Amino acid sequence: MSTREEGTFCLVLHSHLPWLAHHGSWPVGEEWLYQAWAHSYLPVVNLLRRFAEEGRRDVLTLGVTPVLAAQLDDPYCLRTFHEWLGHWQLRALQASTLPGLRDLGAAEHLAATRATDAFETQWRHGFSPMLRSLVDSDVIELLGGPLTHPFQPLLEPRVREFALRTGLDDTALRIGRRPAGIWAPECGYAPGMEEGYAAAGVERFLVDGPSLRGDTFAAHTVGSSDVVCFGRDLEVTYRVWSPKAGYPGHANYRDFHTWAHEVGLKPSRVTGKQVAPQDKAPYEPELAEETLRVHVKDFVDTVVTRLRSLREEHGRQALVVAAYDTELFGHWWHEGPAWLEGILRALPEAGVRVTTLGGALEAGHLGDPVDLPASSWGSGKDWRVWDGEQVADMVETNTALQRRLLALPRTRFRDPVRDLAVTEAMLALSSDWAFMVTKDSAADYARRRATVHTGRFDAIAAGTADLPWEDRVFGHLDARLL
The missing domain is CATH 3.20.110.10 (Glycoside hydrolase 38, N terminal domain)
Incomplete structure (x- = not known):
């Protein structure tokens, strides 16, 4: 010792x-x-x-x-x-x-x-x-x-x-x-x-x-x-x-x-x-x-x-x-x-x-204040893995998805169907899908997953979905908090 x-x-x-x-x-x-x-x-x-x-x-x-x-x-x-x-x-x-x-x-x-x-x-x-x-x-x-x-x-x-x-x-x-x-x-x-x-x-x-x-x-x-x-x-x-x-x-x-x-x-x-x-x-x-x-x-x-x-x-x-x-x-x-x-x-x-x-x-390991740049731990230490040319279409799709998500009408009472719609949107926005596409690691699977969850959000929001209850990931998620 x-x-x-x-x-x-x-x-x-x-x-x-x-x-x-x-x-x-x-x-x-x-x-x-x-x-x-x-x-x-x-x-x-x-x-x-x-x-x-x-x-x-x-x-x-x-x-x-x-x-x-x-x-x-x-x-x-x-x-x-x-x-x-x-x-x-x-x-x-x-x-x-x-x-x-x-x-x-x-x-x-x-x-x-x-x-x-x-x-x-x-x-x-x-x-x-x-x-x-x-x-x-x-x-x-x-x-x-x-x-x-x-x-x-x-x-x-x-x-x-x-x-x-x-x-x-x-x-x-x-x-x-x-x-x-x-x-x-x-x-x-x-x-x-x-x-x-x-x-x-x-x-x-x-x-x-x-x-x-x-x-x-x-x-x-x-x-x-x-x-x-x-x-x-x-x-x-x-x-x-x-x-x-x-x-x-x-x-x-x-x-x-x-x-x-x-x-x-x-x-x-x-x-x-x-x-x-x-x-x-x-x-x-x-x-x-x-x-x-x-x-x-x-x-x-x-x-x-x-x-x-x-x-x-x-x-x-x-x-x-x-x-x-x-x-x-x-x-x-x-x-x-x-x-x-x-x-x-x-x-x-x-x-x-x-x-x-x-x-x-x-133990006292605190230094001076800093201002951080835009960054990540990905390639180049910037955002290119998640917003680069290979995934530009996914970024555009996710931006539009967020607009539709935020445009959902407000409700006074909790609605499990709306909760599920928000869950599907959040699953679509996982960083994993863009990472897998950029790195060409099961890229087809990643694109399919992003597309499936975006489509489910839209179908639920429009009231046309057979509800995919297998994606009921978070029982506490309350869409009203969005």
Whole structure:
């Protein structure tokens, strides 16, 4: 254990998937949800529960979007995910009988059985009871966010306010309190948005490092407000995952893209970026474990070196914030949950204070006020992923949709049909659809989803719809508040 205090480290995990229930299964759709649930959400929650049992506090900051929380609490999703876990066990059992896949099948069957046991004993009433226990015991700080993860800079002010307030209300209903901070979808920011945050009771949010011109060694109040922004330290964050490289791409880790299609399992290691799937080497857990130890040490050394450099530059103890999608750990990067546990145990041993965003403020990591530019954490650190040429038609469609949404006649009494119309509009405005089109990742599915929800809004608003009650995502949503 180091006796020297090197500085403060905050790990922020952003958990989000768009609404997938009842909207297809494979290769995108519900399968996406179930894979992330089994391979990321279950192991990350198990890790946090272990820390809770050890008496650890302020371990990390966890963002959970309302639309993801809705799925992890939804009775239909709970039932069908349980069935998916059973199919995982059966696929693994079949693999254990096939030449070349026996060891993989045995390991996967054990993992599937453990996941099923955890689900049946801990998740029977959904995610929110467990999440609330982690919040109440101060193991995590929870971040909320706008309802369906819309790209806020492209929203009309009234729609933006409604999405944020209703999203915060949703989190409060699920865990018993409104979160003090949010993960702004895609870290999207437009000048002046901090005023809306302050009005909604939001105290802190995330931006990407370039929004602060790399000045991420402390948090900063924004403009003339008391709302605080934290910047993601890219020098540290990109050691794990960057647009071009990072630990998960190492040759010894399990390859995400290569499948043994007869059993639906992933039998190969990365081997090499230019190696064809059929030529990749078999996955070897022992090699992966050795590599993982190296990468845990490398990350800890990187954090310590960065904190020392920032302290020398600024003359005070510094803060490093590393932020990632939760789905990276386990779903995309098979070894990710073990890496998380490794660094969260090793950093305190190296003299680094590990805490939450709120804990960093309590430790005094607050710098001078800043004025932020229009920004995001997407390509170019601007808005091009969500308003660029490839999605110009979607931006135009969404702008017109918002006008029609705001033109809905006011009513005195609550109307569940109008509530459903507003829900469909909010689902259409999810930032995921433009992202998937720009990145050419299941672009057809994304365009279809945006079109379906826009069409459903129009049909419901016109009174011509057979009501799609499967999209009754938020029972508390009240259209009158728009």
